[in-house]
Every structure is written in structure tokens, then in C-alpha cells.
Amino acid sequence: MTPDVRSSAVPVLEVRDVTVRFAGLTALDAVGFTVRPGTVHAVIGPNGAGKSTCFNVLSGVYRATSGSVRFGEHELTGLPPHKIAGLGIARIFQNLALPPRATVEDSLLLGRHRLTRTGFLAAGLRLPSAAREEARHRERVREIAAFVGLEKQLAQPAGALPYGQQKLAELARALCMEPQLLLLDEPVAGMTADERRRTAAVIAGVRDSLGISIVLVEHDMGVVMRLADSVTVLDFGRRIADGAPGDVQNDPAVVRAYLGEEAAE
Template identity: 70%
Template sequence: MTTATARPGGTAPAPPPSDAPELVVSALTVRFAGLTALDEVSFTVPPGSLHALIGPNGAGKSTCFNVLSGLYRATSGSVRLGDVELTSLSPHRIAALGVARTFQNIALSGRLSTADNLMLGRHRLTRTGFVSAGLRLPRGRREERRHRERVREIAEFVGIADHLPVPAGLLPYGVQKRVELARALCLEPRILLLDEPVAGMNGAERRAMAATLRRIRAGLGLSILLVEHDMDMVTRLADEVTVLDFGKRIATGPPARVQRDPEVIRAYLGTSPIRREGEATP
């Protein structure tokens, strides 16, 4: 299996049984003091699909992600993952349901090795008690060995296996973004929330990341909710797009239709539609 950073491994790690649930956001509203950050926003992410959430800076995209992952409380509205209501749950309970996210600003432990950063993503799956793990009892050692084997599988799939011994803070920026993605996959999620996964990358890194996201969908059957400003990537990857402007949803639909919506062009895209599929990415 290839482990070069520019060309991630060709086959997905063996997934757990696929049971990706539908994510339904209904009339989601968030207010901070007198400011309305989200105003009755609704959209649905069907199982196994990739849904993009786009809009200008300050449109409410990160606020939406923070509600979905439990960092913010909704003022009103509903977020359901399958049959479970998420809006009243804490972040760790939402993560335990299989919701994993990356962040717009890299949130790695720079002094820890890449491998140990990925092991943090296995925390919710750890069954060994504190005493067994701390005393390095046989049961704890066996479980750690299993988790580290899984970490290597995922690192190979994402293309960072060569960097496992390296402190995360010493890695190039584009590799750190891949480490964040791999750490999210280490949670064995059912849905991924990816906050600008290619921000700050060069063209080759962006194309490699897009290819990795395609393989995640094909190989692991995950649902993905993507916040991204790279409209070429959105056009090529997304099944549906929801556009926010000043906290309101102004359009939802397939990329080809959304990119021609007059409100979207006015609010976000300027006078030029998103580049059509098949045109070259810079």
C-alpha cells in the first residue's frame, strides 16, 4: 500500500458495519445577545452523501458546525442524527454517536507524534480501565496494540504513514491537515464534519485531498458535511449544496443548479458562476 504523502494509499481500511444515519437539520436558529447567527436553517444529509455548506465569511457556517458537534447550543430548531436529537447533547456524547469533525484552524497537539495524535481519536473506543492501562497490564497492552494497528491502517489510507513517528508540530501545513482528517477517521465515525479541509493547501495537495475524500465515501460509506471555499472542489465532490448568507439559507440543491441561482451569484459568487465540471482546476 502506497504511503507517500502526495499519493495516499489505494484501498480503504476495513470499515465497521455501515450504518450511516440521515442527518436532518430543521429550522436551526442560534442567537448571541442581539445577533442572529443562524436563522431557521434547514437541510438534510442523506446516508453516504457529501453535502457542502457554503457562503461568505460570517454567513454562519462555523456556527452551524459548532451546534452539530455540541460546542454551541441552539436557540431553537432541531438537529437529528437518525432517531437521536443532538441539540441537547454534550460534545463527547455526540462524538460517541459517530460524529467526527475537523477544524478550520488546525487543532493538533504539536509536541505529540503523529501516531499519538491519531491515538487520541481512538479514545472513545477504548474499553480498558484506567488502572489496567496505567499499570500496563496484559489486557491494556493488547488493546493498545489493536488500536495502534488500526491507526497505521488509517494513516496509510490517508497517506501519512511515513510521518507517524514525527511530532505533529514539525510537519508541513498540508500534512497536518491530513493528520486532522486521519484523526477524525480514527473515531470510526458515521458522519464527518469537515471544516475547510483544503484551506491553505497548494493545488497538488488540494487535488490529493479531494481524491482521498472520494475514496472515503466509496470505501467507508460515510456521510460527509463539508464547509469549503474551494468552489472547484465543491462542484466536483458535492451531491448537494446549501448556501448561507447572513445566517439564512438562500439556496439548496445540486451544484449545477445552485451555481446558477441569482441569489447565490449576488451574495457569494460575484458575477461569475462556479467553474463548470470538467474545466481545469488552477
């Protein structure tokens, strides 16, 4: 699968003192962390810690009350989701959002929308330039499907795939955007053990082979500890730890707030 995203110099994501308040409730309180290019950065914490709010700020769904989110030279705070996506940031949500009757190939092709240059009229008239561009996009879709292991399912309806493969198809669709940063919201939730291992291997491949930066929210601590290069821990909207997985796992504040007895075993 080419090209290697690392050749285009993936920017640093810098989250600085981000605070989000809803009607007097502080969901995030001066949270900050840095995602180094080409790494997996996990954001973890117990339910209600502020992980989803953080993701919604990064993807433009929520606007921070104060603070800054920068992706390289671009300030993301206040930008709408489509503008953030246009900067090369793709997000996968917890819930499936594939068109169930469309084929896997056509579902993945939706991810190429922001890269399409053909105008509506040229596409409608099936002009040669439009046909050539569509052929290029479909070839790229096939490459990405092969990368995640779905090349044999391209002609199947997306809704007919097993749950784990549907989640992989959503990851593939995000990759079809050619992002520099992926926001993965619980990518292995609800999967069998085999599906979790397969998906974790694909995510590792995205980082190692493509050099794409990844921000990961995930409750499966085994997956987090295997994949993450660095971890930020939130509790009640505040950052209580930030660092390498092993250091965070042994942090007393994290053990009390989140990991509990699991870390002491």
C-alpha cells in the first residue's frame, strides 16, 4: 500500500489547556497532551472521565470553552468537522455507520469524497476525465481493502459482513481519506478475542507501515498496552497521568482511578 504517509511529514497534534463546560458542568478541565507524528496515543479513563468530550473537541463536534488544539500550523479550535477532515484528520465512531445495502467497495469509495476533483456535471455526463478519476479511486480502494484484509469482501453488502469485519470496513473507509491523523473511538469494542487481535494488528500496521498518527480511546487495557506509544489518563475531566504505557499503568493515581486491581496482578 503506497504512498507512505511519513514522506509527507505528519504534523504534531498539540492539545493545550482545553476546557469544556456545559451549563456550568466542567467536562474537561485544562487538559493537555501532545501526539508525536506516527505514534499511537491512547486516551483512557473510567466512564465519565471526559474521553468522548475530548474526541468531540478534536474532531470539531464540540467547541472548547478555552484552550487550543493545533495540528501542525493549523488551529483546529472552532473549525467545523468538515474543515478538520479536510486537513487530513479522520474519525471512527463507536457505532457502525456503513450504508448496509451498499457494497463494501462503494462504502469505502465514500471515503474518497474529499479527494475527488471531478465536478458534478462531468461525473453525470460520464466524461472521460471523470471515468479515469473514478478508476484511480477504485484502485486505491482495492489497495486499502487488501491492507486491512477485506479484498475478498469488496462485492458484498457492507451490512452482511460480520461485526468485526464491519468495524474493519469503517477503518478502511477512514484510511481511504488518506489521513495524517486517525481518531479511533473504541475500535475493538464488542469484538471477539480473534477480532480484537486482528483489528489491533491492522492498527499497528497503520502506524508502522503508513506512519499515520493515531489517537485511541479504548477500554480494552490489553489492546491499549500493546498498541500505545504513550497514554493520557483522564478522571473527572482532568488529566491525572501522561507518559509511557508501563509508567502510567503503575501510577498510583491511575490505579486508584481506573485500573484498580488489574494493575496489581
